[in-house]
Amino acid sequence: MPTVGWIREDALEAFYEGTERTPDPGPPAKPTFRCPFCISVFSIQKELHDHVYKKHRVERPVMLLGGTEPSGRTVVRVPMGRSQVGVANATTVQISIDGRDPENCTPDAVPKKVAEARQAEMNLVLLNDSQANAQPVSTRYKISFRIADASELRRVEDAFAATLVSSSITRDTIGRFLSDPRTQGPGSEYASGLANYCLGILLKERPEAENLTTPFSRYRENYGSALQVLADFDRPLARLITGVVRFALNDFSGADSSTGYWELDFAKALLSDPSRASMPSLDGDAKRRPICPVDHGTARILDLATRMAAESRWSPILDDECREIANSEVLDATDHEKALAIWAAAALRTGSSRSAIEPLTQIAAVYPFNSWAEQYLENVSK
Ligand SMILES: [Zn+2]
CATH class of the missing domain: 3.30.160 (Double Stranded RNA Binding Domain)
Incomplete structure (x- = not known):
């Protein structure tokens, strides 16, 4: 039944209907x-x-430093050549140095400015406004330049040798190193990397006199931050420490690169692939001088690796020696794993595959040892 309101129309509507003609709208x-x-x-x-x-x-403008795009906050510690700096898809660049007002420049001018920076906080805004009626697309970068020259880095190393190599590592000596006049200024970034490494050693060794409250596992964070900084420096000391840190953290990448520390180079090669034909030689007779401290856990593992690799035959006494280190309560889990790997590798190299089964079963699924241990276990348990 229709509703009343719908049926009724008023007089005006009836009039319009009678007089107006709406033109035909035609096809849409x-x-x-x-x-x-x-x-x-x-x-x-x-x-x-x-x-x-x-x-x-409109492509996103992008800058590349040494082939990679800087992340939100990047620290540049070593000088950049102009050819290492690339800018693409940008029409204009705004550069602000140390908080001063931004200046506009062309993208071609960026490599020179980056290559010339030594100590600076640089903010860059890359703009692509190639389209007249479109909002420009922009990318921002914040780059800290902390570049020290070779003599400044050497001064830091001198301070390191005088405070942290010649005396024992304590919070006090680390503090003295960081407040040494030689570690101030441009070299402070390098010094912070070295200090983090020593703090990592302290946390890993936990001498009783230090009354440490920071948990043991935090040493990995200190080692990690030391690695991040020191990996940038192409200096023998930095290469040696990054090698020790990577080894301590069970990272055996770059096993073929030499640090000059024979035990380390040897153990790295052994643990990355025990079946490799040639191992770095152990040049025990050459003269050595202490260059950097190595945490006792890592030193114990290096010692185990060189001793076990020197054995030409195997016996249960050696099993026992390896087992003791692999189960030691004062060593970290990463060192337990390395001890097991050395045990397996050394036993296999002397042809004693039965002795290798015990350690192999414990590391067959453990990264990065699984890359070889799993296959070895399969072969010896046949
Ligand atoms: Zn168009």
């Missing part, structure tokens, strides 16, 4: 698609999409 108008950037008009949406994609695409 064809849709048009207008390009927002230029005067082109298209009848099919896909054509507009293709047009905008082809003619008006």
Whole structure:
């Protein structure tokens, strides 16, 4: 039943209906698609999409330092050559140094400015405003330049040798090293890497006199931050410490690179692949001088590796010696794993595959030893 309100129409409506004629709207108008950037008009949406994609695409501007894009906050510790700096898809660059007002420059001017920076906080905004009617696309970078020259780095190493190599590592000596006048200024970044390494040793060794409250496992964070900083420095001391840290953290990548510390180079090669034909030689007779401290856990493992590798035959006494280190309560889990790996590798190299089964079963699924231990276990348990 229709409702009353719907049926009723008033007099005005009846009048309009009698007098007005609405023109025939005809067939519906064809849709048009207008390009927002230029005067082109298209009848099919896909054509507009293709047009905008082809003619008006605005790429994100990007900068590359040494082949990689700087992350949100990047610290540059070693000088950059101009050829290592690349800028792409940018039309204008705004550079602000040490908080001063930003200056506009062309993208071509960026490599020179980056290569010349030594101690600076640089903010860069790369703009791509190649499209007249579009908002420019921008990318921001914040780069800290902490570049010290060779003589400044040598002064830091002198201070390191005088405070942390010649005396024992304590919070006090680390503090003295960091407040030494030689570690201030441009070399302070390098000094912080060395100090973090020593703090890591302290946390790992936990001498009783230090009354440490920081948990043992935190040594890995200190080692990690030391690695991040020191890996940038192409100096023998930095290479040696990054080698020790990587080894301590069970990272045997770059096993073929030499640190000059024979035990370390040898153990690294042994643990990355025990079946390799040639091992770095152990040049025990050459003259040595102490260059950097090595934590006792790592030193114990290096000692085990060189001693076991020197054995030409195997016996249960050697099993016992390895087992003791692999189960030691004062050593870290990463060192237990390395002890097991040395045990397995050394036993296998003397042809005693039965002795290798016990350690192999414990590391067959442990990264990174699984890369060889799993296969070895399969072979010896056949
Ligand atoms: Zn267009």
